[in-house]
Every structure is written in C-alpha cells, then in structure tokens.
Amino acid sequence: MFDTNLVQNVLEGIFSAAFLASILRVTTPILLPSLGALISDRAGVINIGLEGTMLVSAFTGVVFSAYSLDWFGESTGRLIGPWVGLLMGVVFGVLMALLLAVFHLRFRANIILSGIALNILGSAATVAIMFELTGDRGNTQGNLRSMRMPFIQLPDFLGDIPVVSFFFRIFDNQSVMTWIAFIAVILVWYFLYRMPTGIHLRAVGENPEAAASVGIRVTRIRYLALALSGVLAGLGGVHMSMGYLTFFQRDMTSGRGFIALATPYLGGGHPVGTGLASLVFGFFDALSIRVGSLEIPSQLPQMLPYMATVMALVIYALQSQLAARVRTLRSAEGAGFDAAFWKAIRQLSVLHMFMAMLAVFGIVISIGMFAAPDGFKGPERAYPLAAIIGVTSLLLIALNLPFMLRVERIGDHVTRAAAVAILSLWVYLGILFDLMLYTTALKDVALMLGFGVGLVAAAAIWLALGGYYLLAGHRRRAPAPA
Numbered sequence: 426m427f428d429t430n431l432v433q434n435v436l437e438g439i440f441s442a443a444f445l446a447s448i449l450r451v452t453t454p455i456l457l458p459s460l461g462a463l464i465s466d467r468a469g470v471i472n473i474g475l476e477g478t479m480l481v482s483a484f485t486g487v488v489f490s491a492y493s494l495d496w497f498g499e500s501t502g503r504l505i506g507p508w509v510g511l512l513m514g515v516v517f518g519v520l521m522a523l524l525l526a527v528f529h530l531r532f533r534a535n536i537i538l539s540g541i542a543l544n545i546l547g548s549a550a551t552v553a554i555m556f557e558l559t560g561d562r563g564n565t566q567g568n569l570r571s572m573r574m575p576f577i578q579l580p581d582f583l584g585d586i587p588v589v590s591f592f593f594r595i596f597d598n599q600s601v602m603t604w605i606a607f608i609a610v611i612l613v614w615y616f617l618y619r620m621p622t623g624i625h626l627r628a629v630g631e632n633p634e635a636a637a638s639v640g641i642r643v644t645r646i647r648y649l650a651l652a653l654s655g656v657l658a659g660l661g662g663v664h665m666s667m668g669y670l671t672f673f674q675r676d677m678t679s680g681r682g683f684i685a686l687a688t689p690y691l692g693g694g695h696p697v698g699t700g701l702a703s704l705v706f707g708f709f710d711a712l713s714i715r716v717g718s719l720e721i722p723s724q725l726p727q728m729l730p731y732m733a734t735v736m737a738l739v740i741y742a743l744q745s746q747l748a749a750r751v752r753t754l755r756s757a758e759g760a761g762f763d764a765a766f767w768k769a770i771r772q773l774s775v776l777h778m779f780m781a782m783l784a785v786f787g788i789v790i791s792i793g794m795f796a797a798p799d800g801f802k803g804p805e806r807a808y809p810l811a812a813i814i815g816v817t818s819l820l821l822i823a824l825n826l827p828f829m830l831r832v833e834r835i836g837d838h839v840t841r842a843a844a845v846a847i848l849s850l851w852v853y854l855g856i857l858f859d860l861m862l863y864t865t866a867l868k869d870v871a872l873m874l875g876f877g878v879g880l881v882a883a884a885a886i887w888l889a890l891g892g893y894y895l896l897a898g899h900r901r902r903a904p905a906p907a
Contacts, residue, residue, distance in 0.1 A: 442594035444711060449599060451714075452707025453606045454479070454661045454669055454678070456700060458685035459692075460613050461657030463699050466689055467617065468650030469630040470529065473540025475658045476682025477547025478521040482662030484551040486514035487565055487673040488558065490572035506572040511663050518659020519652050521547065526651040530644055544682070552675055566672040574668045575601050602664040607700070609657065614696040626650055658682070684734050691737040702737065709733040732789065736782040743778055747771060747832055766836065769891025773846065774832040776890055780849035781825040787818030821849050839895045846892075847883045855879035 458475045465472040472478075490510030494502035521543060528539040552562055559568035576598050583593040617623040628636040629646045637643050661681070666673045684706055691705070692698030709732075751771070755762045794811035798804040824845045828834050835842040859875030867874060888896075 442591050446595045446599065447711045447714070448704065448707045449595070449603050449607075450669065451710045452703050453600070453603045454665050454681050455684055455688065455706050455710075456606045456703035457602075457609065457661035457664065458654075458658040458682055459688035459699050459703050460609055460696065461654030461661075462685050463689040463692075463694065463696060464613065464617070464626070464657070465650045465654040467630045467694065468626045468647050469633060470526075470536060470647045470651055471540075471686065472522060472525060472651055472654040472658070473537055473686065474521060474525050474543030474547070474682075475654070475685050476678055476680070477544035478518050478655055478658040479662035479665065479678045479682050480547040480551050480676065481521055482514035482518040482659035483666035483677060484555065484565075484673045485517040486510035486663040487569055487571040487666045489513040490667060491565075491569040493572065494570060503572070507574050507667060510572055510667055511574065511660075514663035514667075515656055515659040518657075518662060519655040522651045522655025522658070523648070526648050530647055548676055551673070555673065555675075562675065564672055564674040566674075569672070571667060571672050573671045574664070577601055577604060600664065600668040602660065602668045605660060606664075609660075610696050610700040617696065622646075622649070658685075661685075680731070684731075687734050687738050687741075690741040705737075706733055728789075732786060736785065739782060740775065740778045743829065744771070744775065747774060765894060769894045770832055770835050772890040773835050773842070773887070773892065773895075774828065776846050776850070776887070777825040777828040777832075777835070777842075780846070780853070781822045781829060783853060784818040784821040784825075784849075787814050787821075791815030791818065817852070821852065825849060836895060839892075843887060843892055843896075846887050847880075850883035850886060851876070851880050853879075854882050858882075 458479060462472060462475060487510065490506045493506035493509045496502065497505060525536070525539050525543055528534040529536040555565060556562050559565055561568060565571065577600075579593060579597045584590045584597070586593075617627060625636065625641045626646050626649070628641060629643050633643045636646075662678070665677055665681075670677070688702045688706065689699045692700070692702040748771075751767050754767070755764075791811045791814045794807045794814070798807035798811075828842055828845065855876035856879075857875075858878045859871050862868070862871035862875050865871075
C-alpha cells in the first residue's frame with residue numbers, strides 16, 4: 426500500500442530520541458497555558474480567553490524583541506532583545522487576563538462571553554497592528570527581525586555515556602521555554618499545595634462562601650488566579666513566536682489555547698496530571714507531523730490533536746459521572762464502603778474508555794480511506810485495509826461499550842471484563858511493539874515477538890490498574906444506584 430522504504434523511515438523517526446525531543450517542543454505551548462487554565466479553574470474563574478492571550482503575547486514578544494535592536498543597538502539588542510520580548514509578552518498576557526477579571530469580577534459580565542470576546546480581540550488586534558507595522562496581514566517574516574529565545578546546550582561528555590546518551594539527545598538543544606514549562610509544573614504544584622495563598626485559592630474554588638467566612642478575600646484571590654493564568658499563557662504565546670517559530674503568523678496558536686482548557690480536566694485537576702495530559706496532546710501533535718510525510722491525505726494526520734482533545738473530554742465526562750456515583754455510594758454505605766474496590770473499578774473503567782476512544786480513530790481512518798481511496802494508492806488497496814480497520818474498530822467498541830455504560834459490570838463479571846480489556850489492549854500494544862521492532866535487527870520476527878510482548882504487557886497493565894484486587898475475590902458489597 427505504501428512505499429516500504431518511506432514507511433521504514435517514518436517508523437525509525439517515530440521510535441527515536443529525535444521524536445521524543447520533538448514531543449517536548451510541541452508540548453511546551455500546550456503545557457504552559459494548560460497550567461494557567463488549571464490555576465484559574467481551581468479558583469473558580471476559568472480563563473476562556475487563553476487563545477487570544479497567547480496571540481497577543483506572541484505578537485508583543487516579536488515586536489519588542491525586534492525593536493530592541495534599534496533601541497539598544499545591534500550588540501546589546503541581540504543580548505537582551507529576547508528577554509525584553511519575553512517580559513513584554515508576559516506583561517501583555519497579564520493585562521489581557523486582568524481585562525477579563527475586570528469584566529467578570531468588577532462588572533459582573535459572564536466569564537464565558539467575556540473570554541470569547543478576548544479571543545476575538547486578540548485575533549483581530551494582532552492582525553490590525555501587524556498590518557500597520559509591516560503592511561502584511563499574514564505574518565511578520567521579513568519585516569520584523571524577531572529575536573529567538575536561547576537554546577540550552579548540555580555538556581558534550583554526557584553524549585558519550587551509555588544510556589545517558591539517549592536522554593542527552595532528547596534534552597540537548599531544547600529552548601529555554603521548554604525547560605521553563607516543565608519546571609513550571611513543579612512550581613505550580615508547590616504553589617497550590619504548599620503555599621498558604623495556593624491553599625486559599627483552592628478553597629475559593631471549592632466553596633467561595635465558606636472561604637469568605639474565614640476571612641479569605643475571594644475577589645482578590647480570583648484576580649491573582651487570572652493574573653497567573655495570564656503569565657503562563659503569555660509564556661506559551663512567546664514560545665510560539667520566539668521558540669517554536671521565529672516570527673508571528675496570523676492565528677498561529679491554531680487552537681492550542683482551547684486545547685489547554687481541556688487538559689486540566691484530563692489531568693484530574695492536578696499539575697502533574699496536567700503535565701502528563703499535555704504530553705499526550707504533544708505526542709499526537711508530533712505524530713501528526715511525522716505521519717504527514719506518508720502518501721496519505723494531509724487532513725488525516727492534521728486532525729489527530731483535535732480528535733485527541735474530543736477523546737479526552739469524553740473520558741473526563743464519563744469519569745465525572747462515575748465519581749458522582751461513587752460519592753453517593755460512599756454516603757449511603759458509610760463504614761461498609763470499599764474504597765479500594767471502587768478505585769480499581771474507576772481505573773479499569775478508564776482503560777475500557779480509552780480502548781473505545783482509540784477505536785474511534787480507527788473508524789475515522791477507515792471512513793477516510795473509503796472516501797478518498799486515491800490518497801491511499803487506489804481503491805484496490807485502500808478498500809480491503811479500510812474494511813479490516815473499520816470492522817476491528819467497531820468490534821473493539823462493541824466489546825468495551827457495556828463496561829463503559831455500566832461500570833459495575835467490571836466487578837460483577839471480572840473474567841469477562843479482563844478478557845475484553847486485555848484483548849483490546851493487546852491489539853494496540855501488539856501493533857505498537859510490532860512497528861517498534863520493525864525498525865530494529867529483529868525485523869523478521871517483529872510480528873510474532875511484538876504481539877507476544879504486547880500480550881504480556883496488556884495483562885500486566887490490567888493487573889496493575891486494579892485487576893489483581895478484583896481477582897482476589899473482592900466484590901461490590903451493595904448494589905449501585907441505577
């Protein structure tokens with residue numbers, strides 16, 4: 426179906442340190458605003474205007490870094506220009522967030538509508554000012570000499586150490602903004618869970634009336650939360666125009682601000698979880714770039730990050746419903762409530778949901794192959810493979826759906842649930858390990874060995890997520906509410 430050498434090159438690119446390094450790069454402009462969304466959400470004032478804030482900061486960073494050459498001279502401008510651009514990008518990010526705060530907290534405007542207005546403002550204002558400064562409505566390339574944020578070089582001797590050399594290739598020559606993004610995960614965690622202000626912020630988000638009754642200034646805390654979200658969104662925007670690229674382009678954030686709104690929910694409202702969720706989106710974004718080199722319609726890989734966003738929101742919605750049911754059970758059963766059992770059920774239910782959501786990718790790919798067979802080397806090659814992918818995906822959804830609609834079945838029918846989860850995961854891991862081994866000297870036995878390792882890994886994952894606890898004979902003590 427595809428050129429074998431081209432597929433081989435793509436696979437070697439995916440299973441490499443360079444691909445992992447690219448994941449870190451493309452995760453950065455998602456992770457930074459995601460942490461900002463997390464902070465504002467925990468304070469009860471989600472910042473919907475992240476997209477517009479990132480655009481304004483990205484444009485501001487380019488403008489101030491470029492004009493630094495004129496203001497401070499060539500040598501000094503090149504030295505401090507990037508940092509001037511970074512500082513002003515963050516300042517304007519904070520101003521955008523405070524504008525939202527004034528509308529919502531001072532004038533009582535709806536925060537969703539205010540955030541949408543900021544997104545429109547950010548998109549329109551950057552284009553209007555860019556045209557005034559450069560005469561171009563598309564980008565600043567060739568008109569403004571944008572500076573670039575420094576890249577950090579690790580000591581060369583690390584590249585000569587076995588095993589360490591692999592990680593050296595991942596982290597070497599990464600933008601300072603990437604390092605800032607992942608350090609920010611630790612800082613946000615420390616702020617939210619170790620500092621009094623962060624604890625007050627979480628209290629305000631959970632119950633503002635109770636927080637106010639003990640002397641916490643709710644409005645001031647929410648101003649602070651939105652300002653911090655502006656700082657982080659501003660950093661993400663600056664990375665887009667001075668690290669990810671070296672110029673500003675119209676609407677260059679391409680929906681990353683909206684993806685950032687979903688990431689904290691997938692991450693369970695925790696900084697570390699948000700970081701891991703951002704890496705998932707970064708993986709799909711990087712994967713879409715790699716797979717785009719194959720001879721397939723370009724729209725197919727480009728939609729991967731957005732399908733991942735929808736998948737994350739579906740899983741979050743289902744898990745929220747389950748969490749509410751578990752809280753009801755806890756209240757009803759009191760001392761008889763088996764917390765370990767329901768923890769296992771929740772973890773395994775995510776596995777079933779994830780398997781079904783991945784199968785949706787397969788259905789979309791199958792539909793794409795049927796709709797545009799010429800993009801896959803013609804109908805005679807595309808149709809049979811599309812049918813196999815489609816039927817397999819539908820089967821995986823049908824198998825996992827009963828355990829998604831009524832998660833108690835996982836505990837009531839442990840053997841059946843285990844078979845379905847392990848079989849589904851085996852299909853995905855088997856393909857993954859097969860492709861991974863295909864790029865090595867074990868190419869001839871990749872299929873057999875890959876699916877063998879995949880079966881063992883699938884069983885181990887199921888046991889680790891709670892299957893072992895269920896196999897030990899633990900059962901639900903009381904019927905769940907309908």
